[in-house]
Structure formats: C-alpha cells, structure tokens
Amino acid sequence: MVLTLKELEQKGLTIPLWPDAGEAIGAGRTSAYRMAKDGTFPVPVLRIGKSYRVITADLVALLSGPIDVKAIA
Structure with missing residues (x-):
C-alpha cells in the first residue's frame, strides 16, 4: 500500500527503505535495495x-516536488 504524504510525515523521523520509501517512489523491493546499495536511491x-532507512523529511521533500525559490522571495 502506497502511503500519502500526510501518512509518511506521521511515520516518524525515519522510515524503512522497503516497503515505505521504495513504494513511495514506485520502485520494487529488489530495485529499492539495489539503488540503496549502489548509491542511486533518490x-x-x-x-x-x-536495516536500511530513509529520513522521512528527505522523502517528503522529494515527493512534494521542486520548490520555486523565486516564488517565495
């Protein structure tokens, strides 16, 4: 089950690479672990x-999309 951004944020400071982070980026289990091992996980x-874990805030920032700095300033 893919989690929503709100559900991810409520998980705590870190989340497991699989299934939470892997599924959130659309990767399968094998691909998620392979990317983690070779340093290409986003x-x-x-x-x-x-255990492999991902900082929740990093994943939420990735999934939230780019921030337009010009729009904020």
Whole structure:
C-alpha cells in the first residue's frame, strides 16, 4: 500500500527503505535495495545495523516536488 504524504510525515523521523520509501517512489523491493546499495536511491539512505532507512523529511521533500525559490522571495 502506497502511503500519502500526510501518512509518511506521521511515520516518524525515519522510515524503512522497503516497503515505505521504495513504494513511495514506485520502485520494487529488489530495485529499492539495489539503488540503496549502489548509491542511486533518490534520497540518502541510512544503514543502521542490517536495516536500511530513509529520513522521512528527505522523502517528503522529494515527493512534494521542486520548490520555486523565486516564488517565495
């Protein structure tokens, strides 16, 4: 089940690479872990023991789209 941005934000500071982060970017399990291992996952991945985790705020920022700095200024 793909989570909404609001659901992702409520998950805490970090979320598991799979299924939460992987599914959020449309990647399958194998692809998500391969990207994490070769450094091509679109946001930084933390390796904590045997677990792979993603900082929730980084993923939410990615999924929210680019920020137009000129529009803010």
